[in-house]
Amino acid sequence: KNVLKPNKDLAWSKVLVTAGGTREPIDPVRYISNRSSGKMGYALAETASNRGAEVYLVSAPTRLAVPDGVNIINVETAEQMYQAVMDLYPRMDVVIKAAAVADYRPRVVAAQKIKKNNADLVLELEKNPDILMELGKQKKHQLLVGFAAETEDLINNAREKINKKNLDMLVANDVTKTGAGFGSDTNVVNILYPDGSVEPLPLMDKLALSEVIWDKVLQLKAGKKI
Numbered sequence: 001k002n003v004l005k006p007n008k009d010l011a012w013s014k015v016l017v018t019a020g021g022t023r024e025p026i027d028p029v030r031y032i033s034n035r036s037s038g039k040m041g042y043a044l045a046e047t048a049s050n051r052g053a054e055v056y057l058v059s060a061p062t063r064l065a066v067p068d069g070v071n072i073i074n075v076e077t078a079e080q081m082y083q084a085v086m087d088l089y090p091r092m093d094v095v096i097k098a099a100a101v102a103d104y105r106p107r108v109v110a111a112q113k114i115k116k117n118n119a120d121l122v123l124e125l126e127k128n129p130d131i132l133m134e135l136g137k138q139k140k141h142q143l144l145v146g147f148a149a150e151t152e153d154l155i156n157n158a159r160e161k162i163n164k165k166n167l168d169m170l171v172a173n174d175v176t177k178t179g180a181g182f183g184s185d186t187n188v189v190n191i192l193y194p195d196g197s198v199e200p201l202p203l204m205d206k207l208a209l210s211e212v213i214w215d216k217v218l219q220l221k222a223g224k225k226i
């Protein structure tokens, strides 16, 4: 890319990116979460901002610095992420859901630190809202991009998600593959479309992969009036 004249090809867009792994509290000192580092979502926010987009980053806790020029909305739980995303959604042109949202949360959050005793502890979990599924249901002019983390049968599992959630594009990765795991600076993905087509991409740095994802978003936009 020409650094003297950066390509502002996303200057037309307001984009919402979600990142990080949500934290679901058990009591005041404990939570349930997952291995997401937030790197993929932050890379998407950074590259979109550099390309001229107005970027809103709804982020679960990470150890990452917020990229320059990005509007940050910090959340912890899936429920908080759901509220923040739904508030922004009507005004957005593109939404990319890179966050690892906890599918379940403790049904009861203890007001005080749970004390140990001699018995085992059973934690009851209830389902969180599926944010991306709801975005798919309410979709109007927006381009909707999901991620899918799989450990087996990648393409079939991902195809099911793209249809069920009414997505325009799905970035699927096998998180057990070398270079594609959580916390890595690289990723190996397949990009899926609603017509069933699959584009496998080579191992890439997450910033380079982000640039490719935004290129694909532009291609989608060109092929579809929004």
Ligand code: CTP
Residues within 6 Å of the ligand: 078, 097, 098, 099, 100, 101, 102, 103, 128, 129, 130, 131, 132, 133, 145, 146, 147, 148, 149, 150, 161
């Ligand atoms: N997602 C979401 N809200 C949830 C769960 C997932 O918005 N409660 C989004 C993720 O941000 C991701 C996509 O849905 O973009 C797929 O997440 P994934 O965990 O791979 O799929 P699930 O639909 O949750 O199915 P499963 O975990 O059973 O594979």
Ligand code: CA
Residues within 6 Å of the ligand: 101, 102, 103
């Ligand atoms: Ca899930």
